[in-house]
Amino acid sequence: xxxxxxxxxxxxxxxxxxxxGNDSSSEREDGVVRIGLVGPExxxxxxxxxxxxxxxxxxVADLADEYGLExxxxxxxxxxxxxxxxxxxxxxxxxxxxxxxxxxxxxGNALQVADVIQRSxxxxxxxxxxxxxxxxxxxxxxxxRTNYNASDLSSVVAQYLFxxxxxxxxxxxxxxxxxxxxxxxxxxxxxxxxxxxxxEAIQPGTTDFSAGISRLAAAGVDTVFLAITAGADTAxxxxxxxxxxxxxxxxxxxxxxxxxxxxxxxxxxWENLVFIDPRDLTGDTVAGIAADYEAEYGEAPIIPTxxxxxxxxxxxxxxAVAEVGDARDFDGVREAMEGLEQVSVRDDVYEKPFGAGDxxxxxxxxxxQWIVFGFDGEGALEARGDLxxxxxxxx
Amino acid sequence: MSLVLEKVASGxxxxxxxxxxxxxxPRGEIVSVVGANGAGKSTLAQTISGLxxxxxxxxxxxxxxxxxxxxxxxxxxxxxxxxxxRRLFGGLTVAENVGMGRHAARGRRGxxxxxxxxxxxxxxxxxxxxxxxxxxxxxxxQMVALxxxxxxxxxxxxxxxxxxxxxxxxxxxxxxxVAMIAEETGAGVVLxxxxxxxxxxxxxxGHVIEHGRIVVSGDAEELRTSEMIRKAYLGV
Amino acid sequence: xxxxVSGIVLAGLYALVGQGLVLTFVxxxxxxxxxxxxxxxxxxxxxxxxxxxxxxxxGKLAVVVLVGGALxxxxxxxxVLPFARGEHDSRWLLSTVGISYVLLNLFTNGEGANPQRVxxxxxxxxxEVLGVGVNKQSLVIAVIAVVVTLALVAASRWTSGGxxxxxxxxxxxxxxxxxxxxxxxxxxxxxxxxALAALAGVLWASEVGATPGLGVHVLxxxxxxxxxxxxxxxxxxxxxxxxxxxxxxxxxxELGALWGQVAGLALVIVVLVLRPEGLVGRRMExxx
Numbered sequence: 001x002x003x004x005x006x007x008x009x010x011x012x013x014x015x016x017x018x019x020x021g022n023d024s025s026s027e028r029e030d031g032v033v034r035i036g037l038v039g040p041e042x043x044x045x046x047x048x049x050x051x052x053x054x055x056x057x058x059x060v061a062d063l064a065d066e067y068g069l070e071x072x073x074x075x076x077x078x079x080x081x082x083x084x085x086x087x088x089x090x091x092x093x094x095x096x097x098x099x100x101x102x103x104x105x106x107x108g109n110a111l112q113v114a115d116v117i118q119r120s121x122x123x124x125x126x127x128x129x130x131x132x133x134x135x136x137x138x139x140x141x142x143x144x145r146t147n148y149n150a151s152d153l154s155s156v157v158a159q160y161l162f163x164x165x166x167x168x169x170x171x172x173x174x175x176x177x178x179x180x181x182x183x184x185x186x187x188x189x190x191x192x193x194x195x196x197x198x199x200e201a202i203q204p205g206t207t208d209f210s211a212g213i214s215r216l217a218a219a220g221v222d223t224v225f226l227a228i229t230a231g232a233d234t235a236x237x238x239x240x241x242x243x244x245x246x247x248x249x250x251x252x253x254x255x256x257x258x259x260x261x262x263x264x265x266x267x268x269x270w271e272n273l274v275f276i277d278p279r280d281l282t283g284d285t286v287a288g289i290a291a292d293y294e295a296e297y298g299e300a301p302i303i304p305t306x307x308x309x310x311x312x313x314x315x316x317x318x319x320a321v322a323e324v325g326d327a328r329d330f331d332g333v334r335e336a337m338e339g340l341e342q343v344s345v346r347d348d349v350y351e352k353p354f355g356a357g358d359x360x361x362x363x364x365x366x367x368x369q370w371i372v373f374g375f376d377g378e379g380a381l382e383a384r385g386d387l388x389x390x391x392x393x394x395x
Numbered sequence: 396m397s398l399v400l401e402k403v404a405s406g407x408x409x410x411x412x413x414x415x416x417x418x419x420x421p422r423g424e425i426v427s428v429v430g431a432n433g434a435g436k437s438t439l440a441q442t443i444s445g446l447x448x449x450x451x452x453x454x455x456x457x458x459x460x461x462x463x464x465x466x467x468x469x470x471x472x473x474x475x476x477x478x479x480x481r482r483l484f485g486g487l488t489v490a491e492n493v494g495m496g497r498h499a500a501r502g503r504r505g506x507x508x509x510x511x512x513x514x515x516x517x518x519x520x521x522x523x524x525x526x527x528x529x530x531x532x533x534x535x536x537q538m539v540a541l542x543x544x545x546x547x548x549x550x551x552x553x554x555x556x557x558x559x560x561x562x563x564x565x566x567x568x569x570x571x572x573v574a575m576i577a578e579e580t581g582a583g584v585v586l587x588x589x590x591x592x593x594x595x596x597x598x599x600x601g602h603v604i605e606h607g608r609i610v611v612s613g614d615a616e617e618l619r620t621s622e623m624i625r626k627a628y629l630g631v
Numbered sequence: 632x633x634x635x636v637s638g639i640v641l642a643g644l645y646a647l648v649g650q651g652l653v654l655t656f657v658x659x660x661x662x663x664x665x666x667x668x669x670x671x672x673x674x675x676x677x678x679x680x681x682x683x684x685x686x687x688x689x690g691k692l693a694v695v696v697l698v699g700g701a702l703x704x705x706x707x708x709x710x711v712l713p714f715a716r717g718e719h720d721s722r723w724l725l726s727t728v729g730i731s732y733v734l735l736n737l738f739t740n741g742e743g744a745n746p747q748r749v750x751x752x753x754x755x756x757x758x759e760v761l762g763v764g765v766n767k768q769s770l771v772i773a774v775i776a777v778v779v780t781l782a783l784v785a786a787s788r789w790t791s792g793g794x795x796x797x798x799x800x801x802x803x804x805x806x807x808x809x810x811x812x813x814x815x816x817x818x819x820x821x822x823x824x825x826a827l828a829a830l831a832g833v834l835w836a837s838e839v840g841a842t843p844g845l846g847v848h849v850l851x852x853x854x855x856x857x858x859x860x861x862x863x864x865x866x867x868x869x870x871x872x873x874x875x876x877x878x879x880x881x882x883x884x885e886l887g888a889l890w891g892q893v894a895g896l897a898l899v900i901v902v903l904v905l906r907p908e909g910l911v912g913r914r915m916e917x918x919x
Contacts, residue, residue, distance in 0.1 A: 042736075044744050174889055201889040205848030207835075208641045208769070211883030211891055214633065232746045232839045243757045243764045264746055264840045266755045302745065446804060470810035482805040484798045491794045498795075499810030547810065 033071045033318070033327040035060075036098030038088045038113075039105050043080025047302040048105040052127075054297055055307040056102060058289070059314035062346075067322035078104050085109035086116070093120050099327040100125065100317055105306060107133065107150075108176075118142055122330050123337065125317055127309035129153075136357060144337055144359045146312040147305070148278055151184055152364035153254065156276055156387060158188030159367060161225055161252055163391045169198040169221030171212060171237055173229040178202075181227025181254075197221050202233055209240040217246045226253040231264060238269040248272055255281070255305045255373075258381070270375040274384065278362040278370050279308050282383045285346045311345045312361060316353075319343070367391065396457050397421040398443070398474070398551045398583055403452035403462070405442040412438040413607045415452065420551060420583040422457075425574070427586045427598035427615060435607040436587040437479050440555040443585065444476035445469045456551065470499040473506065473550030473582075477557060481540040485529025489520060489539050492528050496546030506548035509579045513542050516572060534565040541572055549582040558590050566590065570597050595619035634880040636763040642869075642876030643773025647831045648846075648853035649860070649868030650779055651824030656862040657800045658813075658820040661715050663706060664727040666828045666853070667846030668734035673699055673832020674841035675742060677751040691751055692833065699829025700822035706730065707821035712814060738843035746840025753837040768838040775834070776869065779827065783865040796820070800863070855899045861912020870911050874898070 037056060039049035053075055064071045074096045078085040085104045092098045093116070100123040104110050107130030114133050117124045118141075126133060127147040134143055161168050170185060172178035182199060189196050198219035200212035216224065224241070228234045234257050241248060255277045280286065286304060289311065293301045301307045320336035321327045343350045343361070353361045363369065367387040372395060376382045385395040398420040406412040412435050420426045430436050441447040443454060445466035454462040461469050470476070483492055493510060500506065514521050517538050523531060528539055537557060544552060554573060558566035570593055577584045588594035595601050601615035603624065611624055618624055648670065652662055663669070676695040683691065710730055714722035754767040787793035795816060799806050803813035828846070836845055852875070853868075860871025875895050883891025902909065 042740050044739055046740065046743050047745055050743075200887060203848070203889060203892050205844065206888075206892070207644060207839075207848070207852075208637060208766070208880070209888060210637050211634065211880055212888030214884060215887065230746075232842060235746075235839060239766065243766060245764065264748055302743075444808060446807070465812065466804075466807040467810050467812045470808055476808050478805065478808065482802060484801045484805070486797060486801055487794060491798075494791065494794060495798055495806070495809045495811075499808075501810065543809075 031070060033069050033100075033321055034096070034098045035071060035073050035317070036092035036096055036101045037073060037075045038078050038085065038092060038101065038103040039075070040080035040084075040109075041075070041077035043078075043084070045080055045106065048080075048306070049075075049077070051301060051303045051306045052103050052105050052310055054293060054301075055289075055310040056314055058292060058296065059311040060318070063314060063318050067318050069318060069322060071318070074098055078109055080106065080109070082109050082112035085113050089113040089116055093117075093122070098122070099321075099330070100333075102126075102310065102313055102317075104128065114143070123317060123320075123333050125313035127306055127313065134359060136359070140331070140334060141359055142334060144313070144316060144354060144361075146316060146343075146361045147309040148362040148364075149360060150181070152360070152362065153276070154181070154184035154188055155364045156367065156370050157225065157252060157254075158185055158192060158194075160276060160372065160387060160391060161185070161223055161250075162189065162192050162194040164394070166223040166250070167197045167220050168194070168223045168225060169200070169216040169219060170196060170225045170227065171200050171202060171209075171216070172227040173233060174201040174203050175229055177229045178227045182225075185225055185227070202228065202237060204230060204233055206233065206236060209236050210244050213237070213240040213244040213246050217244060222247065222249050224248050224251045226251065228253065229256075231257055235264040235269070238265055238273065242269050250274060252276070256303075258304055267375075267377060267379050270379060272374075274372050274374045276370050276372055276387060277305065279305060280348060280371060280383070281305070281308075281373060282381055283348065285348045288346060308345055312343055312350070315345065316340065316343050398457075398585075399453075399455045400443070401453050401455075403442060403454060404450045405438060405447045406450065407438075407447070411450070411607070413442060416604075416607070416609055418585075418602065418609065420585055422550065422583045423577070423581045424600065425577055425584040425586060425598040426600045426602065427588060427594040428602045428604055428609075429588055429591045429594055430604035432589070434604045436589075436604055437555055438607070439604065440476060440478070440553045440585065440587050443553055444474060444478075446476070446478075470547065471502065473499075473503060473548065474553070475499060475544050475547040475549035475551065475582075476553040477540050477544045477555065479555040479559065481536050483528040483536055483539055483543070485527065487528060488525050489528055489531070489542075490524050492539055493542050493546050496543035499547035503548055503550075506550065507580050508546070508548055509576055510542055510545045512575070512579060513538075513545050513572060516575060517568070533560050534562075534568070537561060537565070537569055538572070541569070541576065545576055545580070549576070549580060551583045551585070552576065552580075553585045553587070555587045556589060557586075558588065558593065566593060573597065591625075592619060632761070633763050634884040635877050636761055637765055638876035638878070638880035639873050640760070640765045640769045640773050640876075641880065642856065642872030643769060643776040644831060644835055644849060645852045645856040645875065646776040646868040646872035647772065647779060647834075648828055648849055649857035649872060650776070650783060650865065651827040652853060652857045653862055653865060653867055654783075654820045654824040654827075655817075656857075658796055658803075659707075659711065659715065659817040660718075661711050661723045662727070662862075663703075663711070663821065663824060664724065664850075665706060665710075665731035665734060666824070667850030668731045668738070668843075669699065669702060669706075669825050670828045670832035670835070670846030670849060671738060671841070671843055672702065672734070673829030674749060674836030674845050675738065676829065677749045677833040677836055678747055678841050681749065681751050688751060692830070695751075695829050695833050696826045699832075700826035702829075703821040703823070703825025704818045706825065707818045711821065712817070735843050735847075742841075742843060744843060746842045749833070749836040749841050751837060752834055766838070768834065772831070772834050775830075776872070780865060780869045787865060792819075852895070855895055857909075858899050859902045859909060861909020863908065863912040866911045867909050871909065874910065 039052040041049045060071045076088040078088040102125045107128040110128040110133050124143045129150040131149045131151040170182050172182035251273045254275045320333045323336045324332040343353045370387040372384040372390045374384050400418040402415040449462040595615045598615040601618040602609045603611040680691040710726040711723045714726045757764045799816045856871035856875045860867030879891040879895040882894035
């Protein structure tokens, strides 16, 4: 037993020495653009790290030459915790002296480091969803978000949920993510003067949710909103919907189900399942990215939506650096990002995405910008139409 | 062919109880170890069977050193211990208890099995065969303990206070059966007892233990009749 | 009626894992707090052997169960025996909790937290039982739990191994005097318990996918059912699971889904106060 402990210690200290070795490069070479990536390499959700680093690598490989830049990528592990994120960002700023920070991908950790990055005065690109990360009143504001924010999505989802003569029920995870998702829909409902018939919570990891669904059925629910953290729990809920024979016309969730739901559930369970996303997930661009990603890394993207958002972030940042000509001119780069004529993810183009007071790439006001997605009989993703037409004509 | 202890010491944790005990038990012979309460009699039995660790000295069984073996290994070699208080498995039937004893005899099928004779000599056990041992009377339980030990086909039998809690009549019944087992199996017997008179009557050799040391050894009959020893060591 | 039927079906998984807890508690007075992660091991093993197309499904299951059993023996030898050196030594509690965290982290780092689909022993869909739609896989697990329980009860009554186990439960020191190694009995019990956990892991992962956290929630409920039923009887987990499952489901139907779990755990506390040996357990001093 003692020997084992000694061996484990030895391994651990070698590992940490190796990590130190990486840290201690520090002379800044002129002209090289140094991007710092921070994400949960270890911890409960390493897929957020994987699908931060890989899309950035892919996009940099595509774009660096195009913009005539030499780009270096530095990665640090935030361990999936706020403390880890603080330490990781400190390391990026102080030891690595990076020119811009991408991440952390998880909202709680992003929130933790928001102040530090803001004070550092470096461009910060984020795909985290929490609306609180973005403080639009800051001037200058260093944060640019290349994903939607959760409250915008809620308002879009609410437009869809409460359209027509629907009776809405909510199922949410009994955790922070699920609760805030449910609360924001409840708030939107209040604003719209609509009513929610029933709210049920699911404990993460629960093995059976038939009771919750039968309560929704008893309340006459025909439209269900799911704010669920893990794909496995989504599967448990949809399984219960099938089992209890709940006649739901629409089961609305969000794009996080792409991460693992489709590999778990059976086709009959996704029939009525839809989610709303601003990205054209069934378009050629996403398919092309997936093909290149798979060719490079031997598997399909884990979180395709994040892959897309980080690629948008790379284009936003590198374009601006190219325009200014010096990544060390942080102010110039930030202003250049605000003034970009367009940001592209391959063939998808976003015209004038940002402005002096607008650092969000997507806007909730225009329903035609958002797309309703569902699954076909084989479980493949299909676009049902844009939100405006779905609300007007059904889809 | 004998069980030999040389300078054996042991105890409980840091508390040393036995201080260099020498003892020889030839096969086929009954050796009694007598002494007052707390003299170290049970400690001796538990050390021989391996329930307590031998901290110094050696124990050999027919020439094989056994003092470093776990109790189950010693039992498999034929060193069978009937502990103080019998320690039957109360939730098991009489049959199952005796069956447990048979495990120690695995690999020694050639050794004599006297369980049937014992049951003939004490037929009440047959009537109780399917009953839970915990429900039996004290005397019956002691007989089950003896039957269980017999099922292990002992080469050496350690008996720790077999008469404890029994009436004089039942005690003499137990001693009679012990003598029978010893004779029919040819096992060497270590009989640890507080009933000095009965124990020494049964044995060929006697040892008096005091404060963890053997203080007097000799012919059992001589010890039994020696007024001096009875007064000095045994308080009777 | 819905709640009762689905409660009983739901209980199977917990009973299966709870049975393993009873096995180790009876023989060694210890519990393996890493059972949940070993259940996840079963799920990942199923993923691994799933690609061996030359081996038929029963063979694959056997591999998973055997590897699980071997792991159980390893846990016993290195993490329980050295830390359970007597009645007052409860360090095994820390060592098994410790290894459960180590395994959880290893799996999360090695496999990621996302569920991975397991095809072995997959039974999708629902069936009607007494007019109530129940999940097929849960029903399969419940049937297996009943079969395992009956097998264990029969074995403990009528096989010599079962007699030894009951004897060890009463008095391991004296069992050693019968030429039987209580350590070996403990190792066998741990192997059997872990094999059951691995089996439960395969069956459950086939339903919800293999994840590092697969067993965390299951183990909590398995503890609950073992305590409710009693840790000293093989009937305990089954009886406890049915009571637990029905209470959880009835409260979930009546009060809301989240209350089901709360009611189940509250029931554990009630049982601990009123009948600490469990509904069908025998009274004995448990030194935990």
